[in-house]
Amino acid sequence: MARGSETRKRILDVAQDSVLAKGFDATSIEEIVASAEITKSGFFYHFRDKNALARALIERHIEVEDELFDDLLGRARELSDDPLQAALIGMKLLAELIEDMPGGHPGCIVATAVYQDRLFDRDVHEANRRAVLGWRRRFRAMFDEIAQAYPIHDEVDLDHLSDMVSSVIEGGIVMSRAIGEPRITAQQVMLLRSYIKMLFAPRIQ
Amino acid sequence: MARGSETRKRILDVAQDSVLAKGFDATSIEEIVASAEITKSGFFYHFRDKNALARALIERHIEVEDELFDDLLGRARELSDDPLQAALIGMKLLAELIEDMPGGHPGCIVATAVYQDRLFDRDVHEANRRAVLGWRRRFRAMFDEIAQAYPIHDEVDLDHLSDMVSSVIEGGIVMSRAIGEPRITAQQVMLLRSYIKMLFAPRIQ
DNA sequence: CGAAAAACCCCACCGCAGGTACAGTACCAA
DNA sequence: TTGGTACTGTACCTGCGGTGGGGTTTTTCG
Structure with missing residues (x-):
């Protein structure tokens, strides 16, 4: 280098x-x-200024997180051919990954930018926006695949459901930091997993 | 005065x-x-300083929000004697209330404090903590009542489920501000409502 | 090898925001 | 009338983001 x-x-x-x-x-x-x-x-x-630093941090953060999700969902797909099972495994792995982070999830840079609106310029917010929309696309693809193989047991917009993955993680981070209980984020991911399971899985008995 | x-x-x-x-x-x-x-x-x-202002803002915010939830859940209970139905109505009302806010939910002061750790002293964080734990207690009581009347269709910790209400709202706010789509928070609340419904409602057919 | 460009260092300075210190004042109640 | 409450006014200190400009080293490339 x-x-x-x-x-x-x-x-x-x-x-x-x-x-x-x-x-x-x-x-x-x-x-x-x-x-x-x-x-x-x-x-x-x-x-040039602190804004440029923020933008660089966010952009790098997106890359790292994208790789992380790629790796995680990739491994989950290796473990099961079934899209629903793979998603459930993926969420379990995600929860474990968050749980293993020392002191819980370190806190999302995206949310940091959101809660300091005026500190950042339009470029930073645009980078932020692209990151979140990227997550939506990624999870939407996952849910589309599941919805093709399984019936859905409630009227739910798949874009909203995709957003819920990010939303639960971001919300979990806020909660865990507010109370000082690092495990909350992982617990919330597991609850989302429970929802996904009930929403798509065939009902036994 | x-x-x-x-x-x-x-x-x-x-x-x-x-x-x-x-x-x-x-x-x-x-x-x-x-x-x-x-x-x-x-x-x-x-x-005395900006910290004292923050603390006062948070404390007042908690009071207002508590009254708001009291009013909302109270109205929901008036509309149905059944605890599950009341909860579902309550979440619908909550989603509508958030949706009607001009420009979406204005953003939670609690999360603002969380994402500016070092700016605030211990008192502020303590006030924050109490607020979030208060919400947990409130929703826990609601879910306890439901769990007494209905079977639960997945192994779920009711404290975690209670936290999910706050978590989904906080996460929704982050997401809506990041993308600039004010309706996301309300959508996320409706998804949580869907989860609660599937988790407790008796399965027809 | 030599010159230019890149990657810095050093230092002086500006404006703004939070915060301090303290003297003075208007108003109200006992 | 006296004393507390609720301020005003002024002056000043600190830390931080940011600028400007001159000087130095390191790398690259013809």
């Missing part, structure tokens, strides 16, 4: 840690600069 | 509008004092 992009990565790394731990506004540039062992000028060489 | 508490209320009113519209950190004290038509000294007479 070239010297420049190495420094840039180091800035993003220390910024991400700090942002997830304390929030974006509580993370000062001077603090980032100190941790990354560069100067203020060095920082502003790589990022 | 005494002169002092009248000014205090005016400060809280303008602060709340601004916080819900732009976030807490983007709301400056100078802006608040201008809107409330007092001086900076006047502000600091009523609140």
Whole structure:
């Protein structure tokens, strides 16, 4: 890796840690600069302003999360040919993954941007929007496949259902941080799993 | 109302509008004092610092929201003697209420505090915690009543289920703000309603 | 090898926001 | 009339985001 992009990565790394731990506004540039062992000028060489940093963080976060979901749902599909079973396995794996994170899910950068509206410019919000819509597409494809193989037991819009995956995770993060119980997010994912199961699974007896 | 508490209320009113519209950190004290038509000294007479303002906002928010839920669930119970039916009606009313809010749900102050950790002191987080645990108690009572009258069709912890009500609302707010679709929160509440229905309602045919 | 471009460092400075300190004042109640 | 409550006014300090400009090292490429 070239010297420049190495420094840039180091800035993003220390910024991400700090942002997830304390929030974006509580993370000062001077603090980032100190941790990354560069100067203020060095920082502003790589990022025009704090907004540019936020945008870069969000974009990187989306990539990582996309890979994570790809891997997770891919593994789930390997474990079962059935789309419903694969989804249920995927949600279980997701819950376990969240549960295993030290101190619960570290908190979603997307939500951080949402709750600090005026701090960010239009580009940041656009990146945010694309991320969430990407999740909708991903889960919509999953539910479409299930709906082709199984009857649905309640009148439910599949786009709304797809949004529910992200929604439950985001809500779970808020709740777990508010109460200080890290396990809540994983519990909420398991409840969503229960819903998916009841919504599609053939009723026994 | 005494002169002092009248000014205090005016400060809280303008602060709340601004916080819900732009976030807490983007709301400056100078802006608040201008809107409330007092001086900076006047502000600091009523609140020691921005933390005290946050705490007061959260506490007032909890009271208002509690009254709102009381009213809503009370009306639902008047419409049906059956606990499950009452809950389903209540969730429908809740979805309608959120839908009717201009520009969607204005955004929960609790989540605002969660995503700006270091900006607030322990008192604020404690107030936050109490609010969320209060919601859990409220919905737990509702689900207990339902569980006494109906069988439950999946192994589900009722505390987790109670948390899901708040979780879905908080998550819905994040999602709706991220995408810019105000209706998402109401849609998510309706999906939760669908889950509750499938979880408890006797299966016809 | 040499020059240009990239990747920084150093430092002085600005504006804004939160917050402090403290003296003075208007009003109301006992 | 006295004393508390509810402020106003002014001055000042700090930290942070951000700018400007000059200087230095490192890499790249002809």
